[in-house]
Amino acid sequence: MNSRLLPLALFFASLGGPLCNANAQELEGLGGNALHKALSDNAASFWIYDDLAAATKTAKEKRKPMLVLFRCVP
């Protein structure tokens, strides 16, 4: 990069960085997409799919409460 432009680029980067982070945090905290993602990603090994009876049996054995999610895939 042209050395004369470097300070200018750094200046804009310092402005843009916090703004981008703020937006990301806001979406992370409030946006429905973030929540949907949190409930969906890499979930195959975590969720019992479409088998309420199996989930009930497991919950009884482990004495845990159940969380039943109704949501299409993906």
Place this chain on the structure above:
Amino acid sequence: MADPKDAGLRMLLDKFVCVRLVQMYGVDLNKFQFDFVQTWAIFYMNADGTLYGRYGSRSAMQKGSMREISVEGLKDSIQGVLDFHEIYTKAPQAGLRQVAGKQTKYAPKWSRPEKIPTLAKNKVLAKKFTAHATTKNQRNHGVGCIHCHMVASSQLMSLRLSGEPIAEQLVWPYPMPSAVGLQMDPKKRSTVMRVYEGSAAAKAGVKAGDEILRFDGQTIFSTADMQWVLHNAPSEGELSLAVRRGEETKSIPLRLAKDWRRRLGDHRFTNLGICMQIAGFNGRPSGRNSLKRLAIAVGRVHRKRMVGIDLRRHDTIIAIDGNRETMNLGKLTEYLLGVKPGSEIALTRSRFGEEAPKTVRIKVN
């Protein structure tokens, strides 16, 4: 599972057995009653079948959801349920009293979605029901799914076609707390963020910052829990609120004025589909004029059904059967549901560029 950045949510969910139902086929409607128009919904339960509470949003994928839900709010709600689970495990009878109102209130006419006549008669879906979308590929493409929203609209249409009365709560289901003047804090399980001036909540003396502990005697873990209470509330009457304000716990009676449900805004996209099925068109209130008198901007028309009928997209309906009283989408849906199948309605419409309004007649399904 979960967002790897949010270890807190993962830790909370690890304390549950999590099950995911990707469609409504075979779901017991005697047990799982919720706002079927939600984008996703959660039930918190004990393995003995007792419902602890609900969580979810109608609009999880939309900007509007920013007013309703959040990851922080979900975590707060889950923590409340885990605390309650300890109480319930130690003393089930005492625990049950706190959530008794959350259990099924009434037996639905059809116990499973696939038994609802308009869904059962859907040949395309029926063929796929036999496959029952259980493979990963089917799930990923939504093949053979009965979606949640289909349950809501199919129940309404099936009741209508069978000539049975349709309960008010089916036409105006699961009101948001805003219906009584409350906007809830999306980052908390049940804290009031704002009270609308002149509303039922404002008249009752609810204040921003109040934490709602119980509503109509039910322990509240989420906005969805409040929707459940409002869904089952009478069309006129009183509900009790127990709130924590600072160090104090207060009991507040909340008065529901007559027809409080019908003042809701247009928020149910399923109503657009119902209007289309019944009358071959749909639409929404048009501009400020619609607050004073009937003004519905036609959105879509069913081309085949509208052959020979002079109604187009962007026309404005200014009278239905001579009635010029203002209607929102919910009221339009309610009106059409009440018209006998096979009979006609008269729509008076105005069109840009034409001087005089014109009346057209439509045969309804």
